[in-house]
Amino acid sequence: MNIHEYQAKQLFRNYGIPVPDGQQAITPESAGQIARQLDGDGWVVKAQVHAGGRGKAGGVKLAKSLAEVAEFSRQMLGTRLITHQTGEEGLPVNTLLIEKTYPIKREFYLSLLVDRGSERIIFIASAAGGMDIETVAKESPEQILSLQVSPAAGLQAYQCRKIAYALTLKGQQIKALEKIMQGMYQLFLAKDASQIEINPLVETQTGDLFALDAKINFDDNAVAAHPDILAMKDAGQEDEKENKAQQYGLNYITLEGNIGCMVNGAGLAMATMDLVKLKGGMPANFLDVGGGTSIEKVSEAFKLILSDHSVKAVLVNIFGGIVKCDIIAEGILAAVQEVHVNVPVVVRLEGTNAEQGRALLSNSGFNLFAADDLAHAAEQVVALAEAA
Ligand code: ADP
Ligand code: MG
DSSP, rough: BBEEEEEHHHHHTTTOOOOOOOOESHHHHHHHHHHHOOOSEEEEEEEEOSOOOTTTTTTTEESSSHHHHHHHHHHHHTTTOOOOOTTTTTTTOOEEEEEEOOOOOEEEEEEEEETTTTEEEEEEEESSSSSSSHHHHHGGGGGGGEHHHEETTOOHHHHHHHHHHHHHHHHHHHHHHHEEEEEEEHHHHHHTTHOOOOOOOOEESSSSSSOSEEEEEEEEEEEGOOHHHHHHHOOGOOHHHHHHHHHHOOOEEEEEEEEEEEESSSHHHHHHHHHHHHHOOOOEEEEEOOOOHHHHHHHHHHHHHHHTOOOEEHHHEEESSOHHHHHHHHHHHHHHHHHHHHOOOEEEEEEEHHHHHHHHHTTSSSSSSEEESHHHHHHHHHHHHHHH
């Protein structure tokens, strides 16, 4: 799960990580008021979307007057921001973060994540901050430092100093960096984060360190244990269909093709998508309805698939192991009746009572094609999608 920058910065404050003075706003008027209260001589207006790369895309604007704060806010609110991380539809800008600007001397990169290879939480740091870390990693990998934290010993002061020296920090800054790194590590553990990224961490002209940007991802399998984090969820920033699917316990991912796929079991779903591609088609989605599926789930799955207007044909591929095929066929018929399916549906049922299931579908009078073999089913659905 992702949260907004302003929410991440609130968590940073709670863990002693210094962030610029600022506050979120949802109208140009309140943006202006916040700026006035911040009494600086410059402000920054930042679009709050669940994506990076905002600076280059016009989502971070430096304002030299209160009038400019209001003007930039008016320009950004209610639009969709497209950055290299959002896809071409962009993400809605409904909240802004208004902050004081600071004269920046240097920009660093500092992040914390789980490294599966070493089975450790690791810090990644670089003196080349402010830009894409992927680019730095590719073009000048020697500029990237990584540091493993031992789960038994925790983060040690000497490890923080090592990073501080590598970033050529001096005097009080070394202690300040240690405090930031300890705060990040405590926050990471306490809230089951999967990534905390500060890009840039800045050194101001007066020598202070601030987290100028803040990004936190949380482990989806752990957020249920953190109601405070769950409350920060902004569903408007996520794929609508994927949100719905989560609500009904379906594993759904939107893809670019025109063949809707409904399958039980993630492995079978992958194999089905492979086969559709092999036969010259392109899946519109990945959808796993789960092993012990119900009529309700099948019905919701159909609604989801059909709400995607690029879907020209649907392939249902269900293996009746835990549930019998005739029961599944009844579920499919109930769903088709309820949902008003207006595209051809190819159904491949295999397993217990497969014959009865197929007979039910064939005799239903609906636009259903009962296939007896998966390869044929895939060929059929690709042909139907092409003909549409
Ligand atoms: P993104 O990573 O989405 O592009 P950032 O928050 O990193 O957004 O902002 C982009 C750039 O804008 C920063 O690298 C920094 O140079 C500048 N910037 C952001 N906030 C401030 C601030 N409070 N004062 C001065 N410059 C800022
Ligand atoms: Mg950034």
